[in-house]
Amino acid sequence: MSPILQAVLVITLGVGLSVGYFWLSNLILDNVLFPAKGINAGRNINLANAVRPWLFLFPAFAAMGLYLAYPVFETLRLSLIDRDKADAFVGLANYRQMMDEPKFWEALKNNFLWLLVVPAASTLMGLLIAQLTDRLRWGNIAKALIFMPMAISFVGASVIWKLVYDARPEGTEQIGVLNALYTFFTSNSPEVWLTVPFWNNFLLMIVLIWIQTGFAMVILSAALRGIPEETIEAAVVDGAGPLRIFFRIKMPQITSTIIVVWTTITITVLKVFDIVFAMTNGQWQTQVLANYMFDKLFRANDWGVGSAAAMVIMLLVLPILIWNVVSARRELR
Amino acid sequence: MAELKLTGVSKIYGGGIEVLKDINLDIQQGELVVFVGPSGCGKSTLLRMIAGLETISDGTLEIDGVRVNDMPPSQRGIAMVFQSYALYPHMTVRENMAFALKIAGKSKAEINASIETAARTLQLEPYLDRLPKALSGGQRQRVAIGRSIVREPKVFLFDEPLSNLDASLRVATRIEIAQLKEQMPDSTMVYVTHDQVEAMTLASRIVVLNNKGISQVGTPLELYKTPKNEFVACFIGSPAMNLLAGKITGTGETTTVQLDGGGVATSNVPTLDSDQGAHVNIGVRPEDLYATEPNANGASLYSGEVSFTEALGEVTLLYMDNNGEALTAKFIGIHMGLRGNTVALSAAPDNVHLFQEGLSMLHRAQRS
Numbered sequence: 001m002s003p004i005l006q007a008v009l010v011i012t013l014g015v016g017l018s019v020g021y022f023w024l025s026n027l028i029l030d031n032v033l034f035p036a037k038g039i040n041a042g043r044n045i046n047l048a049n050a051v052r053p054w055l056f057l058f059p060a061f062a063a064m065g066l067y068l069a070y071p072v073f074e075t076l077r078l079s080l081i082d083r084d085k086a087d088a089f090v091g092l093a094n095y096r097q098m099m100d101e102p103k104f105w106e107a108l109k110n111n112f113l114w115l116l117v118v119p120a121a122s123t124l125m126g127l128l129i130a131q132l133t134d135r136l137r138w139g140n141i142a143k144a145l146i147f148m149p150m151a152i153s154f155v156g157a158s159v160i161w162k163l164v165y166d167a168r169p170e171g172t173e174q175i176g177v178l179n180a181l182y183t184f185f186t187s188n189s190p191e192v193w194l195t196v197p198f199w200n201n202f203l204l205m206i207v208l209i210w211i212q213t214g215f216a217m218v219i220l221s222a223a224l225r226g227i228p229e230e231t232i233e234a235a236v237v238d239g240a241g242p243l244r245i246f247f248r249i250k251m252p253q254i255t256s257t258i259i260v261v262w263t264t265i266t267i268t269v270l271k272v273f274d275i276v277f278a279m280t281n282g283q284w285q286t287q288v289l290a291n292y293m294f295d296k297l298f299r300a301n302d303w304g305v306g307s308a309a310a311m312v313i314m315l316l317v318l319p320i321l322i323w324n325v326v327s328a329r330r331e332l333r
Numbered sequence: 334m335a336e337l338k339l340t341g342v343s344k345i346y347g348g349g350i351e352v353l354k355d356i357n358l359d360i361q362q363g364e365l366v367v368f369v370g371p372s373g374c375g376k377s378t379l380l381r382m383i384a385g386l387e388t389i390s391d392g393t394l395e396i397d398g399v400r401v402n403d404m405p406p407s408q409r410g411i412a413m414v415f416q417s418y419a420l421y422p423h424m425t426v427r428e429n430m431a432f433a434l435k436i437a438g439k440s441k442a443e444i445n446a447s448i449e450t451a452a453r454t455l456q457l458e459p460y461l462d463r464l465p466k467a468l469s470g471g472q473r474q475r476v477a478i479g480r481s482i483v484r485e486p487k488v489f490l491f492d493e494p495l496s497n498l499d500a501s502l503r504v505a506t507r508i509e510i511a512q513l514k515e516q517m518p519d520s521t522m523v524y525v526t527h528d529q530v531e532a533m534t535l536a537s538r539i540v541v542l543n544n545k546g547i548s549q550v551g552t553p554l555e556l557y558k559t560p561k562n563e564f565v566a567c568f569i570g571s572p573a574m575n576l577l578a579g580k581i582t583g584t585g586e587t588t589t590v591q592l593d594g595g596g597v598a599t600s601n602v603p604t605l606d607s608d609q610g611a612h613v614n615i616g617v618r619p620e621d622l623y624a625t626e627p628n629a630n631g632a633s634l635y636s637g638e639v640s641f642t643e644a645l646g647e648v649t650l651l652y653m654d655n656n657g658e659a660l661t662a663k664f665i666g667i668h669m670g671l672r673g674n675t676v677a678l679s680a681a682p683d684n685v686h687l688f689q690e691g692l693s694m695l696h697r698a699q700r701s
Contacts, residue, residue, distance in 0.1 A: 230419035233386050238433035238484075239407030248432075252423035 018059070025055050072314070079307035094304035104309070106285055107292040110201055111316075114272060114288065117202070119265040121209045123258060126216025130224055131246060143221065147214035154211070154274035161207045162279055165193040197285045204286060207275050212268065216261045223257035224250060256331040263324035270317045289313050335410065335487035335521055336362050337383065341392035344378055352378050354545040356392070365514050365522040367532040369568070370542035377492055379542070380525045384413050384490050396487060407436075412481030413490040417497060418473045420465040426452075426476050427461040430483050437484075447483040454516065455479050455509075471502045478513070491524040495531060503528075511535055529571060533557075541565050563691045566616050572650065572661045575622075576614045576688070577635065584608050587682055590615050594658045596634045600685035602695045613694070616686035619650070619663035625679040633677035634685075635660055642672050651676070 001009075029051060030036065034044035082090045098104050129146055133139030149157060166176030170189045174180040179190040194200050227250055235249045251258070273290035280286045282295065289309060297306030337360040344353040352375045360366050368376040381387040383394060385406035393400050401409045412433075420429050427448055434444045452458045455475040465473055474494060481489055494510070495503045511534065514522060526532055532539050533553045541548040541556065541564070549556060549565045560566035560574075567573040577598070583589030584604040590613060591597055598615045617634070625633050637655030644667060651662040651671060662678055687694040 228417065228419065230415045230417050231421055234413070234415060234419040234421070234480075235432070236386065237384060237406045237411065237413050238480075239405075239436045240432075244436070249421060252421075255423075 021059060022056060026052070029055060075307045075310050075314075078303050079311050081304065083303050090304070094308040098305045098308050098312075101305075103282075103287055104292060107282070107287040107289045108312075110285075110287060111270065111272075111289050113201055114205055114208075114269045115266060118205050118208050118212065118269045119262050121205075122212035122216045122265050123220075123262050125209070125213045126218075126261065127220050127251075127258070129213070129217045130221035131250075134221065134224060143217060147218055149211045150214045152211065154207075155278045157207050157211055158275050158278035161203075161210075162194075165203055167192040194280055194286075195284045200280065200284055200286050204275055204279055207279070208269065208272060212265050216265065219261050220254065220257060223254040227253050256327050259327040260324060260331060263320050263327065266320050267317055267324065270313060270320070289316075335397040336360065337488055337521060337523070338395040338398075339383075339392065340395070342379075342382065342389055342394060343391040344375065344382060344387065345390040351545060353382075353542075356547060358540065358547065358550065360521060360523065362521055363519050364537045365524060365535055367536035367539050368523065368525045368542055369527065369529065369532045369539060370548075371568070372527060374542045375545065376525045376542050380413075380490055380492055380523060383488070383523060384411055385409055386413075407433075410487035411490055412484045412486035412488075413492065414474075414477045414481055414494045416493040418465070418477040420473055420476055420480075422465055425462050425464055426457060426468070426479075429465070429476060430480050433480070433484050444483075447485075448479075451479040451482045454482065454513070470498050471506055474498065474506055475509070478510075487521065489520060489522040491522065491526075493526055494524075495526070495528070507531055507534060529569065533569075539569075541568060543568070559693070559695060560616075560686065561693050561696045563614065563616070563688050566686060566688070566693075570618055570620075572619050572663065574616045574618050574686070575660045576616050577658065577660070578612070578614055581608050581611045581613055588687060590687070592634070594635065594637075594655050596636065597632055598634045598680070598685050599682045600687050601682040602685070602687045604687070604694065608694075611689060614688045616688055617680045617684060619661045620648075621680045621684035622660075622662040622678045623680070624664075625677050634679045636675060636677040638675050639671045639673060642668075644669070653678075 029048050034048040034051075035041075036045050036048070038044075079094055080089060080091065081087045082093070129143070133142050136142065152160070163175065164177045165179075166174075167179050167190045168174050168176070174183055174190055176190075176193075178193060182188065183190055193203055231249060231253070232245060235245050240249065271290055272288055273294060276282055276286055276288050276291045277294065282288070282291045290313060293306050293309035293313065295306075296302045296309060300306075337358075339356050339358040342353065342356040343351070345351050356379065358366075368379060370376045378387055382389050385401070385404065389402050394402055396409055396411070406413075421432065424432065430448045430451060431444050434447060439447075448461070449458075452461055455478060457472070457475055457479055460468060460472060460476075465476065468476065474497075477494070491510075495506055498506060507530075514520070514535070524531075524535060536553055538550060539553055539556055540550050543564050548568075549561045551559075553569075556565055556569045560569065563576060567576070577592050577594060577596075579590040579592035579598065581588060581604060582591045584606055586601075586603050588600045588602055588604040588608075589597065590600065592615070598617075600615065622634075635653070635655065637653040637658070637660065639651050640654045641652040643650040643652075646667065647665070649664045649666065649668045649671075651664065651668075653660045653662060653676065660678075662676075689697075
């Protein structure tokens with residue numbers, strides 16, 4: 001069977017089954033379990049209405065439990081046992097082993113570096129672009145172009161940027177933009193940028209900033225437009241200049257949106273994997289936690305340490321996630 | 334405290350849409366001038382042009398004799414109170430009021446003194462450290478006014494400041510604004526509203542805007558008693574003035590008009606011999622009509638069937654119909670059981686206005 005046909009079949013079946021579930025379960029609820037007739041009609045209608053939300057939520061709950069809640073506990077269990085010793089409970093031995101590895105500390109240190117740079121840079125640039133393009137006639141075109149990287153997968157983006165950082169032997173034409181410029185403006189020989197420790201981290205971060213700036217820009221642009229025009233006019237009458245209006249009137253009014261954008265990007269950063277995997281695979285001191293976990297789990301086949309790394313990532317993400325949800329809900333009110 | 338002068342002011346938006354054309358207006362120091370007009374007449378635009386929030390396409394705007402067309406709003410010496418209050422939501426009442434003063438580089442002591450004074454005047458002292466969201470609509474409006482007072486502007490601009498308040502609060506705040514004006518007799522205020530009552534009660538002069546220009550400027554009672562044209566006649570007063578078509582049959586110091594609906598009206602507006610037979614509209618306010626006995630030779634002004642009544646207690650509104658010619662009358666007190674009856678009405682000659690081609694015949698001498 002051709003793959004297209006397969007895809008169509010799967011989509012039809014999937015959607016059909018979902019619709020069928022809601023329709024059929026609703027039908028059974030209303031007509032078989034609690035029929036709206038007889039002496040108990042009123043009570044039955046109330047009962048059916050009380051049950052209905054749970055009925056409709058059930059598939060989502062089941063899927064979330066199976067694919068999200070269960071793996072958390074399973075990972076926790078895996079991080080506390082040793083598979084090579086017939087699943088014997090080893091306590092925190094896996095964590096201790098992980099902490100003795102310099103690669104883990106390198107990954108943790110790099111993750112914090114990413115955490116400091118990427119959300120700040122993306123949010124700031126997003127805010128700046130949102131503000132600068134707001135009143136331009138071609139602002140929407142500029143925004144569309146800046147938003148476009150959002151549609152590219154992290155791996156695709158990594159491939160594009162790997163070409164930007166590409167190095168060819170000296171004397172041949174440089175196809176990487178960075179080296180082309182570098183050799184043109186200096187007399188130095190081309191540099192293999194991704195192998196320069198410490199700075200190569202920033203070269204990887206640029207890829208994520210490039211992708212996330214569009215996201216930050218779109219959300220913040222909407223927030224800026226939501227600011228009541230009259231408060232800005234009042235500030236103009238009060239004598240505030242453009243910079244003061246931006247920092248004292250506009251920014252404070254979109255604080256909660258900025259926090260949501262910032263924390264959302266932070267969570268993405270903590271989970272960053274594809275970019276490092278595709279560009280350096282953690283070599284030359286660019287390791288990050290998610291790639292470290294992948295390394296341990298699927299390359300070294302060390303389930304214990306791999307799961308321990310996964311738990312560390314989850315513990316780091318959790319507080320930021322909670323803050324994110326709380327801010328987002330506050331903004332909705 | 335200043336005088337405001339508009340000469341030939343026009344507003345044309347991009348795309349050639351003309352909103353205001355050749356506005357000439359002198360506002361003296363200490364006046365409270367109210368702009369009224371139907372929605373879309375450009376009254377808010379005119380105010381925003383004075384504020385500097387809209388550019389002036391043509392003409393000059395002078396404040397205290399200085400041309401301010403190209404001056405930014407903050408240097409014009411104006412302060413504006415917005416319809417939606419436009420308070421800075423993240424600042425306390427005190428910070429809201431201090432914002433402009435801080436920008437102007439005033440000292441802490443000066444700023445605090447101005448805020449204390451304004452807060453006392455507007456009874457905002459207990460709320461100085463609250464955020465706007467913790468205030469009621471009326472309090473927010475007072476903060477907005479306070480924010481403009483502390484700047485000690487030459488001209489206060491109000492853009493429909495009461496339209497977001499509920500009815501009872503609107504009356505209370507209207508009186509507060511009137512008292513505020515009395516406390517600051519030298520301050521010049523320009524006030525935009527679509528509410529006639531606000532215009533009539535607050536204004537020292539009303540500017541009626543219509544059709545891109547000024548229809549009439551005058552004190553509230555001038556506009557009520559001697560409207561220059563049918564538009565002002567119908568716009569000022571509620572319910573609107575009745576207009577009835579007819580033909581002049583008697584001229585001189587008093588004018589007699591034979592109405593198309595069969596009635597006869599006498600007006601104290603003088604006419605010339607040459608006006609004999611001219612087609613005119615007479616205008617009578619609903620409150621100036623009184624019931625008379627239907628007279629055999631049809632000498633009443635109007636006679637028709639009461640098709641609907643509205644009893645408001647203090648007054649009763651009668652909606653009348655005479656073969657398709659509608660008229661509204663307002664009687665003092667309660668008048669029950671008139672619906673369906675035929676009533677004849679008359680008005681004192683002093684209260685009958687004459688309009689020819691939409692313009693008042695009383696003002697004809699001034700026009701020519």
